[in-house]
Amino acid sequence: xxxxxxWWRGAAIxxxxxxxFADANGxxxxxxxxxxxxxxxxxxxxxxxxxxxxxxxxxxxxxGYDVADYRAIHPHFGDLAQAEQLIxxxxxxxxxxxxxxxxxxxxxxxxxxxxxxxxGPGSPERERFWFRPGRGPDGHLPPNNWQSQFGGAAWTRxxxxxxxxxxxxxxxxxxxxxxxxxxxxxxxxxxxxxDRGAAGVRVDSxxxxxxxxxxxxxxxxRAPDPHPYFDRDEIHDVYRxxxxxxxxxxxxxxxxxxxxxxxxxxxxxxxxxxxxxxAFNFGFLTCPWDAxxxxxxxxxxxxxxxxxxxxxxxxxxxHDVTRTVTRYGRAETGFDFAAKAHGIPxxxxxxxRRARAAALLSLxxxxxxYLYQGEELGLPEVEDLPVDVIDDPMFHRTAGxxxxxxxCRVPLPWGGGTAPFGFTSTAAGAPDTAVDxxxxxxxxxxxxxxxxxxxxxxxxxNLYRAALRLRHAEPGLGDGTMxxxxxxxxxxxxxxxxxxxxxxxxxxxPVDLPVHREVLLxxxxxxxxxxxxxxxxxxxxx
Ligand code: GLC
Numbered sequence: 306x307x308x309x310x311x312w313w314r315g316a317a318i319x320x321x322x323x324x325x326f327a328d329a330n331g332x333x334x335x336x337x338x339x340x341x342x343x344x345x346x347x348x349x350x351x352x353x354x355x356x357x358x359x360x361x362x363x364x365x366x367x368x369g370y371d372v373a374d375y376r377a378i379h380p381h382f383g384d385l386a387q388a389e390q391l392i393x394x395x396x397x398x399x400x401x402x403x404x405x406x407x408x409x410x411x412x413x414x415x416x417x418x419x420x421x422x423x424x425g426p427g428s429p430e431r432e433r434f435w436f437r438p439g440r441g442p443d444g445h446l447p448p449n450n451w452q453s454q455f456g457g458a459a460w461t462r463x464x465x466x467x468x469x470x471x472x473x474x475x476x477x478x479x480x481x482x483x484x485x486x487x488x489x490x491x492x493x494x495x496x497x498x499x500d501r502g503a504a505g506v507r508v509d510s511x512x513x514x515x516x517x518x519x520x521x522x523x524x525x526x527r528a529p530d531p532h533p534y535f536d537r538d539e540i541h542d543v544y545r546x547x548x549x550x551x552x553x554x555x556x557x558x559x560x561x562x563x564x565x566x567x568x569x570x571x572x573x574x575x576x577x578x579x580x581x582x583x584a585f586n587f588g589f590l591t592c593p594w595d596a597x598x599x600x601x602x603x604x605x606x607x608x609x610x611x612x613x614x615x616x617x618x619x620x621x622x623x624h625d626v627t628r629t630v631t632r633y634g635r636a637e638t639g640f641d642f643a644a645k646a647h648g649i650p651x652x653x654x655x656x657x658r659r660a661r662a663a664a665l666l667s668l669x670x671x672x673x674x675y676l677y678q679g680e681e682l683g684l685p686e687v688e689d690l691p692v693d694v695i696d697d698p699m700f701h702r703t704a705g706x707x708x709x710x711x712x713c714r715v716p717l718p719w720g721g722g723t724a725p726f727g728f729t730s731t732a733a734g735a736p737d738t739a740v741d742x743x744x745x746x747x748x749x750x751x752x753x754x755x756x757x758x759x760x761x762x763x764x765x766x767n768l769y770r771a772a773l774r775l776r777h778a779e780p781g782l783g784d785g786t787m788x789x790x791x792x793x794x795x796x797x798x799x800x801x802x803x804x805x806x807x808x809x810x811x812x813x814x815p816v817d818l819p820v821h822r823e824v825l826l827x828x829x830x831x832x833x834x835x836x837x838x839x840x841x842x843x844x845x846x847x
Contacts, residue, residue: 310557311784313582313616315784317773318353318354318676319677320355320678321355321357323335323358324714324716326716329730331730334382335382336383337360337388341387344398347395347400349770350766354504355403357402357403360382360388360405361374366476368696372412389501393502405507411478425465434481436463436468438468439462445462450522451533453473453475456703457702459471461475472510495547499551503558506560508561511584512535512562516533541580562584562585567588569606572609576610578614583673585675586618588602589606590620596796599811616672618675619668619670619672620667620675625710626710633659634652634653635652635656651685658829660683662829662839663841665826665843669807682753695711697710714744715746716729719755727756729741775826781801787800790808795810795816798819807841808836809841815837816835818836820846822845823844824844
């Protein structure tokens with residue numbers, strides 16, 4: 306039996322990308338007042354918590370993952386008083402708040418980095434980051450061969466000749482976690498947000514924070530073990546300290562890691578009882594729409610979590626990956642984050658059908674579940690954004706070879722027949738069509754607005770609402786265990802209690818439903834007690 310305050314074990318958590326959620330002040334950029342104006346929508350959807358992508362003061366070189374002040378709200382989004390109000394108002398509706406903490410790097414506009422630049426080579430100010438002289442006769446070559454995750458070298462040279470490390474964009478200098486002040490500062494930032502009512506934090510790039518101070522070249526071929534900047538053992542001490550901070554609160558606060566690690570055992574080490582509480586399950590997100598591979602992914606996920614006692618998480622989408630209906634609408638439905646490509650033939654109707662089934666599948670699995678804003682509307686990836694509006698450094702650092710992630714960050718369509726579809730309104734709440742949303746929305750999104758889908762009983766939005774309602778009411782759902790039931794190879798079938806089962810048909814032909822008393826919910830219309838292709842159903846067992 307788990308403690309009542311362990312809400313995160315079975316929660317449905319909704320990711321808000323503030324910039325693209327709702328704009329209340331009419332400037333084309335989402336803001337906190339916009340979120341506050343839509344809290345009722347989120348309560349009616351039935352989510353338990355909101356995770357806000359970074360809302361801090363930032364030059365927005367990477368959509369806010371370049372933080373200039375971890376304690377201030379970006380002026381485009383609002384101010385600290387509004388954030389506190391939002392946290393309180395959400396809680397009044399039974400919704401907790403999770404903030405995004407970015408420990409691996411700061412913005413190049415963070416006061417620490419500015420001081421480090423001014424102070425010059427050899428100064429203590431530079432030790433909070435990774436400054437090094439270059440290689441070659443006049444130091445014109447980077448200190449090692451590490452590459453930025455966004456393309457190009459992971460080093461940038463400053464005018465005095467030294468180089469600094471940035472595993473992401475040049476505007477995101479990596480912090481030195483060997484430095485006691487870096488560790489102390491982040492613990493204080495955690496307390497700052499916990500004191501303001503945050504129920505937990507999402508830890509950005511959680512497996513990459515600690516570096517080998519020798520900064521060795523990466524050998525070509527196989528990844529070295531230990532790796533100089535990935536999943537290093539010392540990282541676990543950081544999260545043990547954070548856990549103590551989280552546990553010093555009543556109720557304890559939750560730590561949720563963004564841990565991209567293919568090895569389930571290495572992954573589970575982050576979830577030991579004195580470290581992070583949960584971490585995103587990217588194995589599930591990256592798994593193709595294939596029954597055998599999904600069964601294997603689900604089983605190995607649960608097997609890896611079991612020894613550490615942590616609940617699994619189920620994630621289909623976030624602000625970094627191609628939207629679900631587009632991914633599932635492709636013949637090769639695997640993941641295309643690293644080699645994201647546009648222009649691949651996509652059958653959106655098929656993708657939508659599968660996304661509906663995937664929603665019922667993921668909401669029935671044991672543990673917590675994440676929804677990324679717009680997933681409940683079945684928004685597709687926008688793959689034809691004009692080049693001049695693209696903001697993502699991934700696009701720019703690869704000279705467009707990688708289309709970047711803006712296609713999944715296009716502002717939400719709320720209502721009406723033309724862009725900005727109620728995303729942008731004046732302070733008085735009147736639609737203001739004079740202002741464009743910061744990224745243009747496709748005209749076809751008139752079909753996908755919250756308003757349209759609310760009025761359509763068969764919409765994906767109403768499927769999510771019904772499923773989340775049932776998930777709360779059904780004692781077997783959320784945290785707990787599952788049992789695979791016998792099924793054909795192209796079918797996934799499992800029970801969550803003596804009386805509840807989920808069945809999903811990923812094959813090309815209809816299959817008979819297992820013996821049941823009642824169909825509680827299905828992702829498509831069922832005929833003759835059969836489950837059509839790419840359909841899932843929740844069943845009451847006899
Ligand atoms: C994480 C974020 C991503 C960001 C990166 C650098 O992967 O999810 O959006 O670009 O970290 O902070």
